Amino acid sequence: MKKIITLLFVFFGIISYSQNKQVLYDFAELPQTLLLNPGAETNYKFHVGVPMLSGLSLEIGSTGFTVSDIFTIDNIPVQDKVTRVLSGLTTKDHIKINTQIEVINAGFRVDKNYFSFGFYEEVDAFSYFPKDPVKLITDGNSAFLNRSFNFSQIVYKVDVLGVLHFGASREINEKLTIGGRFKIYSSAANLESSRNTGTFTTTEGTNNIYNHNLDNVDLNFRTSGIVGDDNEYIDTPETYLGNTFFGSNLGVGLDIGFTYHSSKQLEFTGSIVDFGFVNHKNNVKTATAKGSYVFEGVETTFDENDFTNYWDEFEENFKRQLPSGDNSDSYISWRPTKVNASLKYSYGERRSLECYRNTHKDFYANALGVQLFSVFRPLGPQLALTGFYERAFSKKFHAKFTYTLDEYSFYNIGAGLSAQLGAINLYGMVDNIAQFADIAASNNVSFQVGVNVIFN
Amino acid sequence: MHLEMFLKKIVVWFICFFSMVSCYGDIDFKQIEDYTLTPEIVSPLIYFTVLPNKFFNGANIQQPFIEDIADFRAFEDNTLRGNVVKIVIDVEIKNEFDRSFGAQIDLLNEEGEVTYTINRFAIPANDLNYVHPSEEILIEDNFNVKDATKVRVRVTDSSARAIDVNDTTEFQFKSSLKVFLELGA
Numbered sequence: 302m303k304k305i306i307t308l309l310f311v312f313f314g315i316i317s318y319s320q321n322k323q324v325l326y327d328f329a330e331l332p333q334t335l336l337l338n339p340g341a342e343t344n345y346k347f348h349v350g351v352p353m354l355s356g357l358s359l360e361i362g363s364t365g366f367t368v369s370d371i372f373t374i375d376n377i378p379v380q381d382k383v384t385r386v387l388s389g390l391t392t393k394d395h396i397k398i399n400t401q402i403e404v405i406n407a408g409f410r411v412d413k414n415y416f417s418f419g420f421y422e423e424v425d426a427f428s429y430f431p432k433d434p435v436k437l438i439t440d441g442n443s444a445f446l447n448r449s450f451n452f453s454q455i456v457y458k459v460d461v462l463g464v465l466h467f468g469a470s471r472e473i474n475e476k477l478t479i480g481g482r483f484k485i486y487s488s489a490a491n492l493e494s495s496r497n498t499g500t501f502t503t504t505e506g507t508n509n510i511y512n513h514n515l516d517n518v519d520l521n522f523r524t525s526g527i528v529g530d531d532n533e534y535i536d537t538p539e540t541y542l543g544n545t546f547f548g549s550n551l552g553v554g555l556d557i558g559f560t561y562h563s564s565k566q567l568e569f570t571g572s573i574v575d576f577g578f579v580n581h582k583n584n585v586k587t588a589t590a591k592g593s594y595v596f597e598g599v600e601t602t603f604d605e606n607d608f609t610n611y612w613d614e615f616e617e618n619f620k621r622q623l624p625s626g627d628n629s630d631s632y633i634s635w636r637p638t639k640v641n642a643s644l645k646y647s648y649g650e651r652r653s654l655e656c657y658r659n660t661h662k663d664f665y666a667n668a669l670g671v672q673l674f675s676v677f678r679p680l681g682p683q684l685a686l687t688g689f690y691e692r693a694f695s696k697k698f699h700a701k702f703t704y705t706l707d708e709y710s711f712y713n714i715g716a717g718l719s720a721q722l723g724a725i726n727l728y729g730m731v732d733n734i735a736q737f738a739d740i741a742a743s744n745n746v747s748f749q750v751g752v753n754v755i756f757n
Numbered sequence: 758m759h760l761e762m763f764l765k766k767i768v769v770w771f772i773c774f775f776s777m778v779s780c781y782g783d784i785d786f787k788q789i790e791d792y793t794l795t796p797e798i799v800s801p802l803i804y805f806t807v808l809p810n811k812f813f814n815g816a817n818i819q820q821p822f823i824e825d826i827a828d829f830r831a832f833e834d835n836t837l838r839g840n841v842v843k844i845v846i847d848v849e850i851k852n853e854f855d856r857s858f859g860a861q862i863d864l865l866n867e868e869g870e871v872t873y874t875i876n877r878f879a880i881p882a883n884d885l886n887y888v889h890p891s892e893e894i895l896i897e898d899n900f901n902v903k904d905a906t907k908v909r910v911r912v913t914d915s916s917a918r919a920i921d922v923n924d925t926t927e928f929q930f931k932s933s934l935k936v937f938l939e940l941g942a
Contacts, residue, residue, distance in 0.1 A: 374783040379792045441796030443935060509804035510849055510933040598801030598932070601825035601910060603811050612828030741784050 463545030552579030
């Protein structure tokens with residue numbers, strides 16, 4: 302139990318937040334920006350990401366509390382701190398983690414088209430805080446007569462998958478570049494529960510002192526890739542890793558995007574990423590419970606001729622009225638679709654960048670802009686608004702600074718750098734710099750780093 | 758050259774930044790070992806309503822007591838069995854009869870042996886709102902309680918007066934269980 306609680310809080314505290322890579326988005330024509338907007342502009346002949354190192358990202362976020370709220374050494378009893386945190390959390394509070402590791406990433410140009418492809422591993426986890434079920438577990442029902450504990454608050458999703466992708470962008474004209482990316486998802490593990498209904502209420506009874514009421518219960522807990530055909534948990538890491546590459550639970554997805562220059566200085570971009578799903582049909586185990594039940598206690602009859610086994614009767618009634626079980630039915634799991642949009646105004650010193658085929662492209666040393674990010678979650682979209690300043694210190698050295706407003710923070714400052722050393726491109730970016738003095742007190746941190754080889 | 762050196766420094770800075778620059782206050786994850794969940798769970802237990810005819814056996818002879826046994830398998834649950842520290846049993850009775858009754862509740866193990874007894878208590882005649890004082894059972898003092906798999910209830914008529922078998926007066930019995938758990942200690 303302690304381990305579970307520790308993991309719960311650490312998970313809540315450090316878990317990352319799905320894929321708002323606001324610093325990386327539309328930054329310095331990095332190859333990785335094509336994964337955020339397949340219609341992003343690029344001006345090189347080809348690129349190759351250093352295997353396993355071309356793109357590492359982690360984003361961590363929680364709302365409602367931080368690690369330090371529980372684990373800071375402050376002579377306050379942990380019992381009080383946990384109670385205070387749990388009391389303050391609402392059903393809208395959530396935790397989220399996303400990490401991606403690019404295994405392969407490469408691209409090449411054919412005339413005005415740029416083709417890119419690759420494979421990356423992704424872990425994406427998200428959970429709302431199930432306040433009522435947690436309250437029931439931590440406090441019990443004794444102090445909460447007539448209060449309904451709502452099971453619909455159980456909403457979570459964990460994905461471990463590999464993504465094979467192939468994308469193409471095309472410069473339609475000097476103003477417009479469009480692109481798309483086709484993805485094949487290979488799920489290694491999925492756990493999810495959503496659209497649950499039902500309440501548990503203890504009320505004063507008529508025939509007995511109390512009644513337990515389970516009303517309109519409809520619960521589902523889906524897993525895929527976790528339980529094997531032998532009904533045992535799969536505990537071999539190599540099995541999970543192997544299933545991320547063309548395993549038996551496959552899906553498809555699509556990214557689309559564009560970049561449009563209304564003038565030489567004003568640029569609009571937009572993209573939709575991960576519009577797709579995974580069809581889970583192998584190693585599926587879904588636990589369900591559905592029905593309603595009222596428990597008044599055990600009624601004894603004092604009938605000397607009727608030796609009723611009251612407990613068996615209770616269990617049979619319970620199972621009949623609120624049947625539970627598990628099945629291996631296949632199911633569809635939608636990917637968390639992301640939407641990005643940006644408006645960028647460039648200004649300052651005008652420079653010329655040597656591009657592929659000895660062409661040149663003008664760019665400005667400074668840029669200001671705003672970005673909007675949205676990801677669709679079970680209880681609605683989550684939004685983040687970012688203002689940014691981008692600075693090109695030279696043709697090969699770019700920096701970007703961001704200020705983001707989202708559910709995690711109102712003072713999230715991020716910074717990113719991209720440097721070209723010959724053909725070697727290195728980039729790195731971090732988020733929430735203002736919290737670096739005490740990461741444990743931060744609701745959100747993220748970073749992305751990578752190394753590419755880029756040829757003009 | 759200076760620029761390249763500068764860029765290299767920048768790269769190194771980025772690689773190291775997260776681990777070197779980022780800090781955290783004094784954190785101790787082991788604190789959670791001191792955290793204990795202490796849920797208190799109430800549940801209905803046994804209830805019944807008996808009419809005068811229940812005090813007559815198949816031969817229509819009045820009996821001095823009635824008795825029934827119900828299975829109680831809650832302690833088969835390992836979480837409950839391993840973490841319960843206290844149990845409180847509450848009883849409420851409505852006695853419409855013109856005589857007092859005695860009631861006794863026994864917790865029995867699988868072999869039918871008594872593991873705990875709520876000693877016989879009297880319910881006065883015509884007492885429509887009898888509330889028995891809460892019976893508090895500390896597990897550390899009554900470890901055998903966790904072996905209980907059955908509950909026996911006995912209602913005794915010690916008046917020795919005849920009961921009208923056709924009467925419709927009721928003896929209504931209600932009970933509840935409150936379980937105190939400590940998890941993680």
